[in-house]
Amino acid sequence: MTTVLVLNASYERLHYVSLPHAVRMLVRQVAVVEEAADGRPLGPWPRPKVVRLLRYVAMRWRYRSGPSWSRRALLARDQHVCAYCGGRASTVDHVMPRSRGGGDTWLNTVAACARCNHRKRDRTPSEAGMPLRVRPYAPGWEQVLGS
Structure with missing residues (x-):
């Protein structure tokens, strides 16, 4: 649609x-x-x-609060750039995996390419030996709506 x-x-x-x-x-x-x-x-x-x-x-x-988390807004925040290798990102990765209690929040998710997301699986970046190139943050409205 x-x-x-x-x-x-x-x-x-x-x-x-x-x-x-x-x-x-x-x-x-x-x-x-x-x-x-x-x-x-x-x-x-x-x-x-x-x-x-x-x-x-x-x-x-x-102006009361920041934008709520969504997949589309997260990819816009990270400009479709993988947080691990810098390539084109199309998926969302949880820094602290959902299987370990991590949720869909701005500070726990980053954009990732399918290859890196599959490689990291349900491990933390340090356990997988894949350091983050960027630090997750909560964006403002201008950044989210700019996509």
């Missing part, structure tokens, strides 16, 4: 929504198409790639 970027009325990035959700926003006339994608139009609108809200939305939720 295609995702569509939603901009605030002030052109700030808000979040991504599914294509059907974006079409519903257009039907309700709460957004307009800012950038169209190639393909067949959807009724009277071109296929949206980016939509902009017509009214400004106060983003208090964004």
